[in-house]
Amino acid sequence: xxxxLVVTSxxxxxxxxxxxxxxxxxxxxxGENVVVVDFDVGLxxxxxxxxxxxxxxxxxxxxxxxxxxLNQALIRDKRIDTLSLLPASQTRDKDALTEAGVERVIGExxxxxxxxxxxxxxxxxxxxLLAMRHADVAVVVTNPEVxxxxxxxxxxxxxxxxxxxAEKGERMEKHLLLTRYDTARAARNEMLKTEDILEILSIPxxxxxxxxxxxxxxxxxxAPVTLNNPTSAPARAYFDAARRLKGESxxxxxxxxxxxxxxxLFGRRxx
Amino acid sequence: xxxLSLFRIKRDTAPVARERLQVLLAHERAVxxxxxxxxxxxxxxxxxIAKHVTVDRSAVQIKLDRGDKVSMLEIDVEVPSAIAIAKxxxxxxxxxxVPA
Numbered sequence: 001x002x003x004x005l006v007v008t009s010x011x012x013x014x015x016x017x018x019x020x021x022x023x024x025x026x027x028x029x030x031g032e033n034v035v036v037v038d039f040d041v042g043l044x045x046x047x048x049x050x051x052x053x054x055x056x057x058x059x060x061x062x063x064x065x066x067x068x069x070l071n072q073a074l075i076r077d078k079r080i081d082t083l084s085l086l087p088a089s090q091t092r093d094k095d096a097l098t099e100a101g102v103e104r105v106i107g108e109x110x111x112x113x114x115x116x117x118x119x120x121x122x123x124x125x126x127x128x129l130l131a132m133r134h135a136d137v138a139v140v141v142t143n144p145e146v147x148x149x150x151x152x153x154x155x156x157x158x159x160x161x162x163x164x165x166a167e168k169g170e171r172m173e174k175h176l177l178l179t180r181y182d183t184a185r186a187a188r189n190e191m192l193k194t195e196d197i198l199e200i201l202s203i204p205x206x207x208x209x210x211x212x213x214x215x216x217x218x219x220x221x222x223a224p225v226t227l228n229n230p231t232s233a234p235a236r237a238y239f240d241a242a243r244r245l246k247g248e249s250x251x252x253x254x255x256x257x258x259x260x261x262x263x264x265l266f267g268r269r270x271x
Numbered sequence: 272x273x274x275l276s277l278f279r280i281k282r283d284t285a286p287v288a289r290e291r292l293q294v295l296l297a298h299e300r301a302v303x304x305x306x307x308x309x310x311x312x313x314x315x316x317x318x319x320i321a322k323h324v325t326v327d328r329s330a331v332q333i334k335l336d337r338g339d340k341v342s343m344l345e346i347d348v349e350v351p352s353a354i355a356i357a358k359x360x361x362x363x364x365x366x367x368x369v370p371a
Binding site: 145146150153154157174186187190191192193196200202 | 295
């Protein structure tokens with residue numbers, strides 16, 4: 001049975017799109033049939049992070065409005081054939097997304113894929129609400145930083161009240177994905193610790209993605225980090241998170257960057 | 272106070288973040304969940320103050336005015352005379368205006 005997952009956060013810039021691409025690719029790399037859907041109408045970026053920006057012909061709004069068939073808008077990844085992208089519109093008004101239209105498209109995607117991963121826009125407006133509306137599972141992306149934790153708390157409240165599942169009185173599954181985490185700084189009490197954030201938000205932990213240069217490196221070349229450098233620390237953390245989404249129990253560890261001799265000697269000075 | 276502790280004060284900021292968040296979110300959840308916000312606020316504020324100074328609950332004056340549009344929560348806490356306050360007044364006041 002297909003699962004619809006929303007990647008959300010409230011706050012912008014915490015890593016929703018990076019995490020959507022990485023989790024989507026990680027699931028697809030293990031043979032699952034995955035589609036990642038960009039809900040950020042007007043500010044689409046998932047296509048760019050996935051390296052498919054020049055292949056966009058039709059988009060979510062075209063499909064919602066019936067101007068294109070779903071198959072015409074879906075872009076299959078060139079590296080993993082079980083991974084597809086449904087891009088957002090860059091030119092249209094975000095009001096072009098209708099609730100009934102989104103419901104129909106999500107329903108069609110459920111038929112075709114094992115996982116439908118919706119990349120939510122930032123904020124708590126219509127776009128974010130539509131992205132979470134039909135979700136079975138939510139991944140709340142949070143940075144260890146006060147404004148991000150506050151916004152995540154707000155989004156958790158909305159997941160528990162504004163989604164279809166919540167309205168039907170069903171349980172909305174929510175997971176915390178902690179990104180840009182720096183174990184050393186947390187140990188020095190310079191950064192909120194995982195347990196602090198878990199205590200404040202009280203939702204289960206899906207994974208801890210360490211702060212890493214690999215994330216920017218991957219988006220520079222248009223590849224999810226799990227594809228671009230599968231053995232890097234953030235990629236391993238995303239693979240673990242993907243396994244937990246599939247229901248496997250994997251112990252949470254923060255993967256460390258494997259540094260070569262040169263970067264170990266000079267890394268700190270450069271950074 | 273030695274040189275080391277000077278540095279430590281500047282760096283140990285995570286506990287401050289944690290505490291600020293706990294107080295703020297208790298407040299915001301109460302507003303959104305429409306529970307008894309003012310009661311929550313009162314307890315949280317006193318808890319925070321109690322972390323820094325010994326608060327004698329009998330010396331705390333709480334004034335609560337509930338209105339339709341705006342409610343007032345006034346908390347007056349007597350802070351035991353510290354170095355700076357000792358010369359002037361022995362009373363530090365805190366009040367919060369909360370739309371209900």
